[in-house]
Amino acid sequence: MYTIKGLLQKDVYVFKNFKGNIIFSIVMFLFLITMASFQMDCFLAGSILFLIFFGMNSISTFSYDENADSDKYLLSLPITRKEIVFSKYLFVFLNSFLSIAIGILVSFIITLWVRGTVNRFADSLRICCLSFTSVSFLMCSNIPCIYKWGVEKGRMQSVIIPAVFIFVVGIFGGILLLLFPEIYQELDLLSLFKISPIICLLLNILFYGVSYMISYHIFAKKSL
Amino acid sequence: MEYNLEITDLEKKYQDFHLNHINIKLPQGKIIGLLGQNGSGKTTTIKALLNLISYDKGNIKIFGKKSTELTKEDRENIGVVLDDSFFSPILNVNDINKLMKHFYQHWNEKLYYDMIKKFKIPCNKPLKEFSNGMKMKIKVLCAIAHEPKLLILDEPTNGLDPIFRYEIVDLFADFVSNKENSILMTTHITSDLEHLVDEVIFIDQGRILLDIPKKQLEDEYGIIEVLPEHFNTIKKEEYKKCLKYKNIYFILVTSKQEFQKKYPKFEIRKPSLEEMMLLLVKGE
Numbered sequence: 001m002y003t004i005k006g007l008l009q010k011d012v013y014v015f016k017n018f019k020g021n022i023i024f025s026i027v028m029f030l031f032l033i034t035m036a037s038f039q040m041d042c043f044l045a046g047s048i049l050f051l052i053f054f055g056m057n058s059i060s061t062f063s064y065d066e067n068a069d070s071d072k073y074l075l076s077l078p079i080t081r082k083e084i085v086f087s088k089y090l091f092v093f094l095n096s097f098l099s100i101a102i103g104i105l106v107s108f109i110i111t112l113w114v115r116g117t118v119n120r121f122a123d124s125l126r127i128c129c130l131s132f133t134s135v136s137f138l139m140c141s142n143i144p145c146i147y148k149w150g151v152e153k154g155r156m157q158s159v160i161i162p163a164v165f166i167f168v169v170g171i172f173g174g175i176l177l178l179l180f181p182e183i184y185q186e187l188d189l190l191s192l193f194k195i196s197p198i199i200c201l202l203l204n205i206l207f208y209g210v211s212y213m214i215s216y217h218i219f220a221k222k223s224l
Numbered sequence: 225m226e227y228n229l230e231i232t233d234l235e236k237k238y239q240d241f242h243l244n245h246i247n248i249k250l251p252q253g254k255i256i257g258l259l260g261q262n263g264s265g266k267t268t269t270i271k272a273l274l275n276l277i278s279y280d281k282g283n284i285k286i287f288g289k290k291s292t293e294l295t296k297e298d299r300e301n302i303g304v305v306l307d308d309s310f311f312s313p314i315l316n317v318n319d320i321n322k323l324m325k326h327f328y329q330h331w332n333e334k335l336y337y338d339m340i341k342k343f344k345i346p347c348n349k350p351l352k353e354f355s356n357g358m359k360m361k362i363k364v365l366c367a368i369a370h371e372p373k374l375l376i377l378d379e380p381t382n383g384l385d386p387i388f389r390y391e392i393v394d395l396f397a398d399f400v401s402n403k404e405n406s407i408l409m410t411t412h413i414t415s416d417l418e419h420l421v422d423e424v425i426f427i428d429q430g431r432i433l434l435d436i437p438k439k440q441l442e443d444e445y446g447i448i449e450v451l452p453e454h455f456n457t458i459k460k461e462e463y464k465k466c467l468k469y470k471n472i473y474f475i476l477v478t479s480k481q482e483f484q485k486k487y488p489k490f491e492i493r494k495p496s497l498e499e500m501m502l503l504l505v506k507g508e
Contacts, residue, residue, distance in 0.1 A: 006326025010311070017314040069309035076274050076304035076376075077327045078296040223277040
């Protein structure tokens with residue numbers, strides 16, 4: 001666990017390098033959310049903004065590792081391939097989670113301060129969960145591509161793979177709709193939305209679990 | 225004799241390169257220099273013994289254990305310098321110290337900072353602002369500061385100026401002085417090895433050309449420089465390699481005393497490692 005802590009710290013140091021940009025962005029976002037809140041309820045938009053802007057930044061740590069060929073060096077220390085891959089996933093998850101958590105907190109405080117109340121707070125939180133899961137899906141499809149093809153080529157592939165996945169799921173759903181229209185009539189979307197945090201939790205476990213196993217499988221065989 | 229590292233019949237095939245029957249035995253207290261031109265197989269050998277690449281045949285033992293079966297505790301006793309790989313250049317010396325404390329149980333912070341001070345390395349500057357020589361010094365310090373028993377160094381003096389090289393070579397000599405530690409280092413800068421190594425291995429195109437203790441090399445090997453008209457008087461079986469350069473034949477002999485007896489008129493001198501490498505690789 002001590003090694004994992006060190007590996008996480010290594011990636012935090014990369015972020016530390018952008019601390020000026022990060023602080024500037026946070027101040028700018030806080031200002032924008034505050035201004036916009038005078039016109040409308042910005043709780044949801046603010047939370048998602050933080051998630052997308054800061055949560056997806058963790059991929060940049062792969063670039064820094066690749067440029068310095070750090071994985072090769074790390075493997076010459078008492079560190080295993082499993083620990084390297086695990087720490088990356090943990091970092092990506094923690095970064096996304098903290099981003100949305102901070103986004104929710106600051107947006108909540110600003111909205112409450114400016115407007116006195118947050119409209120449909122519970123529903124907004126559910127949408128935050130869905131957004132978080134969507135980001136997890138993108139990140140989890142991105143990471144194995146990076147391990148397989150490197151950061152540059154991997155990024156291209158990681159656009160294609162989710163697109164193909166969504167296309168296939170869309171086609172499959174469309175066929176189901178044509179063949180069994182009664183399924184959709186019986187589907188209670190409101191009930192599903194109410195239990196969406198649980199569905200999101202399960203989907204996140206699935207995405208991270210499957211993606212980690214694929215990445216580890218790739219990295220374990222990789223010649224460095 | 226106890227060996228810190230044993231490589232037996234190591235083979236690795238690529239499409240355009242074949243590392244072929246590499247055998248290295250590194251006893252405690254010794255330094256072996258793996259010498260060869262770029263692309264000769266030095267780094268591939270290092271990568272194989274660090275399990276960075278898989279290999280097709282052979283056996284690698286470190287501290288008597290198969291390299292693939294080393295525990296974290298075993299790996300604590302190895303220090304590595306890789307020419308082309310390190311931490312991200314945005315980190316500084318203090319950051320690296322904090323990370324290494326997590327990675328090594330026996331990280332000696334005092335030793336690390338003592339050496340940082342000795343080599344006058346600034347602590348708060350990011351690595352990207354350092355010269356190649358400074359970066360290499362930090363790499364070497366990181367390999368030594370957890371007090372390992374075996375150092376594996378891939379081109380540790382690459383990019384260093386002569387003063388830096390002297391300091392680092394001195395550090396390595398000090399490292400093995402306890403007679404338990406040992407070093408395997410690769411380089412194509414032969415002058416670094418002249419006064420440092422106990423054994424030298426010449427490698428080219430994935431094959432070991434010559435593996436010889438430095439003392440034996442100094443005692444038995446010699447070089448003769450002769451003009452073409454004299455060259456024709458020497459029988460082929462009397463020398464190992466010869467190379468014509470600027471109308472002078474450079475001849476490598478493996479038993480200088482015997483050669484001197486047969487050809488007393490030629491002056492035999494001690495070969496430098498650079499000349500040895502050149503003759504072994506390019507000679508006929």
